[in-house]
Amino acid sequence: MHSAHSREAPPKASWAPALKALVIRLHFYVGLLVGPFIFFAALSGTLYALTPALEKMLYQHALSTGTVTSDVAPHSLAEQIGAAQQYLGHDVLPSAVRPAPEAGATTRVMFSDPKLKSGEHRAIFIDPTNLEVRGDLTVYGTSGVLPLRKTIDQLHRSLMLGDLGRLYSELAASWLWIAALGGLAIWWFSPKVPRQDSSKLSRSARRLRTRRRHSTLGLVLLVGLLGLSATGMTWSKWAGDNFFTLLKIGGWTTPRVSVELDASESASTDPHAGHHDHSVSHAGHAIPLDDFDHVLTQARSAGLDAGLIELIVPGEQQAWKVREIDRSWPSQVDEVTVHPSSFQVLEQVAFSDYPLMAKLTRWGVDAHMGVLFGRPNQLLLTALGIGIMTMVAWGYAMWWRRRPSVSQPLWHTLGRLPFPALLLTGIISLGLGYAMPVMGVSLLVFLLIDGVRSLASTRQATTA
Structure with a gap:
């Protein structure tokens, strides 16, 4: 058995x-x-x-001033924007301005242009020390990339x-x-597999x-x-x-400030009483050029201390938006909104307030770029x-x-x-x-x- x-x-x-x-x-x-x-x-x-590195060489004239000197005070943003408008031959307000981040760099005054594609702006580069126009280029996207990088970016993306x-x-x-x-x-x-003599392969x-x-x-x-x-x-x-x-x-999105104003709040005061003659039109309303300097001062007082910063011009019933755009380490991407009449800071978002996933996304994308x-x-x-x-x-x-x-x-x-x-x-x-x-x-x-x-x-x- x-x-x-x-x-x-x-x-x-x-x-x-x-x-x-x-x-x-x-x-x-x-x-x-x-x-x-x-x-x-x-x-x-x-x-x-x-x-x-290639853009610094190719667009050196537009990105840098004629001379690098730190003992010459820059002109106000109002004067720099005025120089850009004079160059263009009209008094239309820019859509955004990026002040010179350091001595030897130019200010970027960006205008909307119906001839350009969505996301593109015409940027006039101004020497802040003598108001010389250093360049006239098309920039693209929130990062404001120049034509060379934009072309390669579009190749890479699509x-x-x-x-x-x-x-x-x-x-x-x-x-x-x-x-x-x-x-x-x-x-x-x-x-x-062990290595073999390459001559007898x-x-x-x-x-x-x-x-x-x-x-x-x-x-x-x-x-x-x-x-x-x-x-x-x-x-x-x-x-x-x-x-x-x-x-x-998951509640992990990047927090953003809101630029929308309550109708009652924005209409309660005339934001430009007494100096309408120095203003230019934008989105159907007038904004004095001096407001750019006031808004920048308020944003700096609120803690936005990055060299790379952008002022976004408000539309009707909107506040100014000022944001840091320095995405190098450590990231400086704080942003604030400023009231168009009182110039009070209405809302502020700091990078330190981002959820962890939003921070990781920001760092990952910036490292990829x-x-x-x-x-x-x-x-x-x-x-x-x-x-x-x-x-x-x-x-x-x-x-x-x-x-x-x-x-x-x-x-x-x-x-x-x-x-x-x-x-x-x-x-x-x-x-x-x-x-x-x-x-x-x-x-x-x-x-x-x-x-x-x-x-x-x-x-x-x-x-x-």
């Missing part, structure tokens, strides 16, 4: 190999199909990181194709972190050497890859909207961009050397997973696809391509 325990139970099939095969196949598709978009995002991002082009950058950002973590998993669970050995270099560089850049992916998605169109919806639900830590930040982004482009190139080199080989399709590897693992994979995929719609749609495209290739291979094998 045989004991009930004399028979050995058949070993349970492990799903780890199937999961590894799934990760490898997904990593392959991300590299093959999304790789070109990641490469271009890295290339344009590297160029963007270099633009601050291929200069508008909202449709933003699909490319969101696709790259959505898959970059998946590619990075997938590569880490593949490296961790793959056997380590076969084609297969050369591919393994390239894979080792690809993996090593990926490990070195891992934190940077994850950071770029996360911060890049924060200002993407679809995933970014979902991200900020989450921040709003290369402004948080200045030149070291820009050099790090340049190295990271070059590293990403190198990894993509090595990935394509591995694919090229392995072209005749056909790996197991995604559908096959998914079918090898036990039901609980398959269910979990499906739930995670649906969740990520909902949060990052571009990723979700592209994943369906991967599966469709993989299914067509698998079907074609099956038919070819059947007819052979």
